[in-house]
Amino acid sequence: MNYIKNILSFFLIFIFSYQIQAQSKKWELVSMSDYKNKKIRYADFIYDPNVRTVQLYTLGGNLVDKQLNLPIISLRKRVPIILEFDVFGDDADYYEAELVHCNRDWTPSELQPIEFMKDYNSFKLNDFDFSINTRVPFVHFKFQLPQVQMSGNYLLMVYKEGNKKDLIITKRFVVSEETAAIGAKVVDRIGGQRRYEQQIDFSVNYKNLVSVNLKRDFSVAILQNGRWDNSLENLKPRFIKGHENTLDYSYSNGENSFLGSNEFRVFETSSINGGGPSISTTDVLKNFTRVRLHNDLVRNGKAFNQQQNDYNGGYVIHAFGKQEPWLEADYMEVVFNLKVDGPYQGDVYAYGSFSEWQLNEEYKLVYDPQKKSYVGSALLKQGRYDYMYTVLDPSKTKRDDRIIEGSFNLTRNTYDIIVYYRGPGDRADRVVAIKKLNTNR
Incomplete structure (x- = not known):
């Protein structure tokens, strides 16, 4: 375990020393010192830097790349929800899980x-196994969530056995009753x-649901690509x-519009011997493998290019030639390189689903004036990853993807509309409808 901590410390070289503070309601700026703070977040969050590659997905929907299926399900279909994650080292603690029912505001x-x-x-996580022939050892855990009987927002809590205050993971999921x-x-x-935003127009037929005050009893949230960090919430008709x-x-x-x-x-590290998409070089070192990505360029102000097929921010664990990728896929140091003539007024981060959509200090890039590039690295498991760059302003309260990535109304995105309702006598908010929508551009 100390071996892995030393590796991790080597990569996390630019760490803030201040205590954790919520930068907004929906996302946080996360440094190594923040992991000492185990206060629960009712959000997707990892509380231990040795816990990696946390995915919560359903077995319905995409049958090929199941890891991309969002944890949004119907009570009628009873589709299983699966949690998978790794813990660095050749040994690990025992863990438990429980569910928390939440209102529309989490x-x-x-x-x-x-x-x-x-x-x-209370559920013990007894399904685990050890990595096979990997340079970076880890223990892999898998857990099928229990079925629930009511609709609504739910939070999955995972903590060290016997100590609910020692959290390691919280993950959100949503269950609808389709009434x-x-x-x-x-x-x-x-x-x-018009050129930069996408507007979602919709209507809700509430059928036989009883309401005394429709604007109070109903509320809607919209997710872009399954993300809660930039969701539109509490929409009223x-x-x-x-x-x-x-x-x-x-x-x-514009109340129902997204950039x-x-x-x-996209980059892919599924093969150690051969470079995948966006891979420039691969170096097999003594204790780990380092892959360098091709130089990325600023896309703001450039023409839109739709040739790239992506996962809308997600990632899939995969290792060529391996029968059990969750156990046989290794962790690699991935080096990001963003070419920019001069530094921005603010910090630059790579982020995506792999970072829980948080700005994690591990994925922060530092400007090198000689190379005229932002450079950074992170330990990531073999697979295919989506990512973007964002700029955190000097106040550390706002982030802006558009500065580097640009924005286009032609971008292919997926939207999930979630309708909440609390009727007479209800003691909690229910989810009465969900709808998935593609831009189909």
């Missing part, structure tokens, strides 16, 4: 576990933002068509 609801599940709300219906489409915005039991959310002022952003950058 605060814990009043419901007790007996009200939303049949099982006792309402959604009609939706992506449309062009009117006005100056623009029009109410009571005779049709319909709520209309066709805004004209289209750009297609994600």
Whole structure:
């Protein structure tokens, strides 16, 4: 275990010393010192730097690359939800998990576990195995979540056995009961933002659901590519068509619009011997393998290029020629290199689903004036990864992808619309409809 910690410390060379502070409601700036703070976040978060490659996905949807399936399910279909993660070292602690029912704003609801599940709300993670022939040793864990009996937002908590305060992982998932219906489409915005943004117009038919105050009882969240860090939340209807039991959310002022952003950058490290997409060089060192990516260029101000097929920010673990990629895929040092004539006013990070959409100090790049490049590195498991660059402003409260990546309304994105409802007598917010929507550009 000390061996891995030394490796990790080698890579994390640019660490802030200040205590953790939430930079916004939806994302955080994370440094090594922050891992000492085990205060629960009702968000996707990793509390231990030795815990890696955390994925929560369903067995429905994409049957080829299941790891890309978002943890958003229906009570009717009962699709299993799977958690997988690694712990660095050749030994690991024992872990437990439990579920927390949350309201629409991701605060814990009043419901007790007996009200939303049949099982006792404590589960030991007994399904684990050791890495096979990897230079960086790890223990891999797999856990199938228990089924729940009510719709709503849920938080999965994983902690060291017998100590709920010693958290290692929290992950969000959503369960719908489908007692309402959604009609939706992506449309062009009117006005100056048309070239950069995507607007989601939709309506909700609430059928036979009883409501005393429709604007209070119903609320909607929209996720772009499954992300909670830039979600639109607490949307209220623009029009109410009571005779049709319909709520209309066709805004004209951008309340239901996202920056289209750009297609994600992609690299693949599935093969140690041969370079994958975006790989420049591969060096097999004594204790690990280092791969250098090709020089990335700033895309803001450039023409849109849709040739690249991406995972909308996700990643898939894979190792060529290996029968059990979760156990046989190794960890490598991936070196990022972003060519820029001069430094930005603010810090630059690489991020994506692999960083839980947080700005993690491990993925921070540092400007090299001689190379005229931002350079940084991180330990990542073999596979195919989507990523982008973002700039954190000097106040460390706002980030901006557009400075480096640009934004286009032609970008291929996926949107998930989630409808929340709390009716008379309900003690928690329910999810009554979900809808997946592709831009189909």
